[in-house]
Amino acid sequence: MKPFTEQTLSIIQRIPSGHIMTYGQIAKCAGNPRAARQVARILHSMSEKHQLPWHRVVNAKGNISFQDANRRKEQRTLLEQEGIAVINGRISLEEYQFCCEIPFE
DNA sequence: CATATGACGTCAA
DNA sequence: TTTGACGCCATAT
Numbered sequence: 001m002k003p004f005t006e007q008t009l010s011i012i013q014r015i016p017s018g019h020i021m022t023y024g025q026i027a028k029c030a031g032n033p034r035a036a037r038q039v040a041r042i043l044h045s046m047s048e049k050h051q052l053p054w055h056r057v058v059n060a061k062g063n064i065s066f067q068d069a070n071r072r073k074e075q076r077t078l079l080e081q082e083g084i085a086v087i088n089g090r091i092s093l094e095e096y097q098f099c100c101e102i103p104f105e
Numbered sequence: 106c107a108t109a110t111g112a113c114g115t116c117a118a
Numbered sequence: 119t120t121t122g123a124c125g126c127c128a129t130a131t
Contacts, residue, residue, distance in 0.1 A: 005123055024110060037111050038124070044112040046122080054112080061130095065112055 004030050008042050011100060015056045018082045019098035020091060022060045029100040040065070055079055062093040 002010075007030035015021050023036035032038070039057070047054040055078035059065045064072045076086045084096050 003123065022110090023112090027110095032124095034109085035125080036109085037113070037126090040110095040112045041114080041124095042112090042122095047112085049121085057112085059112090060110055067112085071112085 004032055004035060004038060005042055005046075007031060008039055009046065009050060009052065012043075012052050012054070012057060013050075014100075015053055015098050017053075017056075018084060018096065020056045020058050020079070020084065020093070020096045021098050021100060022058060022062075022093070023065075024060050025097070025100060026057065036060075056082075058091055058093075062091045064089050 008026055011021070011026050011029050023039045024033070026039045027033060027035040030039070043052065043054050043057055046052065055075045064075050066072045066075065072089055076089060079086050079091065084091060
């Protein structure tokens with residue numbers, strides 16, 4: 001098993017275009033079902049340097065976790081470009097959530 | 106009341 | 119000094 005951070009990064013990079021994942025889902029796939037916070041931290045700190053599709057990561061509610069209206073609008077635009085319908089800053093998890101059941105080593 | 110989620114902060118190399 | 123790794127707690131459902 002590789003480090004949690006590395007696993008998380010790999011998972012995020014594996015999210016297909018037009019699909020999204022939640023923090024809990026990513027954390028669970030990475031090996032730590034309770035490490036949703038870490039996922040958030042990774043995105044905040046390493047997304048820009050690792051070219052991660054951060055816009056494909058949303059919270060369990062299907063909402064954009066950003067507080068800044070600018071960032072939320074930006075992410076919404078990015079998601080819409082991938083064909084994801086964002087209604088009131090909300091995304092239909094049932095339609096776009098990517099089921100990550102890949103056995104990472 | 107109990108369970109699940111979270112765009113953080115801090116420490117070490 | 120900067121980048122990578124790790125966990126407890128508060129809030130919402």
